[in-house]
Amino acid sequence: MKVLLVWGWLVVAVGLGGLLTLLHEGPLPLPEARPGGPTPTWTMTHALSLRCPCSRRVVDHLLSRGVSADAVERVLLVDPKPEVEAALTKAGFLVEDVEAESLAARGFVAVPGLVIRAPDGEVSYAGAHAPKRSGPIDDLSLLTAARAGARPRPFAVLGCAISQALNDRVDPLALKFPSWPGVLR
Numbered sequence: 001m002k003v004l005l006v007w008g009w010l011v012v013a014v015g016l017g018g019l020l021t022l023l024h025e026g027p028l029p030l031p032e033a034r035p036g037g038p039t040p041t042w043t044m045t046h047a048l049s050l051r052c053p054c055s056r057r058v059v060d061h062l063l064s065r066g067v068s069a070d071a072v073e074r075v076l077l078v079d080p081k082p083e084v085e086a087a088l089t090k091a092g093f094l095v096e097d098v099e100a101e102s103l104a105a106r107g108f109v110a111v112p113g114l115v116i117r118a119p120d121g122e123v124s125y126a127g128a129h130a131p132k133r134s135g136p137i138d139d140l141s142l143l144t145a146a147r148a149g150a151r152p153r154p155f156a157v158l159g160c161a162i163s164q165a166l167n168d169r170v171d172p173l174a175l176k177f178p179s180w181p182g183v184l185r
Helices: 002-025 053-065 082-090 100-105 139-147 164-170
Strands: 043-049 072-078 094-097 113-117 123-127
Touching (some): 043 053, 123 139
Parallel strands (some): 043 072
Antiparallel strands (some): 043 113
């Protein structure tokens, strides 16, 4: 009987561990590449949530490098903190507090997400900020490539789901975010 109990525990532990690993590593949908209206310059839109560790890493990166001289940079921020908002604004970013529903309506169902638009409003890039979760953040390299006429291949979004529907699909047992209020309900 003890042997069966140990084997049962082992199967459950390995199964749940594997599921958690898959949930943590799996790519999420890219931002929708919706064209916008014409603007005088290039724009970069960063969709972030302070409840997402990967988004917090992008915030730290943005604050350390400051706003780009080659683009207008907008930060759509779910779950804002006044001190983070103030620091981003002081660094030159246009910060907008958004609800998860508003972010999803703008084509972002996962964070962190990045959309780069040309002055004519066409999307030149829609994806993540970096090729790997812990790799270097390449947003300015992506902007440089887009400005040169390239259409950079989008990096997979390896962060957090914002829409409840997506969260239910990638985390059906609510193991990764059991009570994350940043997710749409």
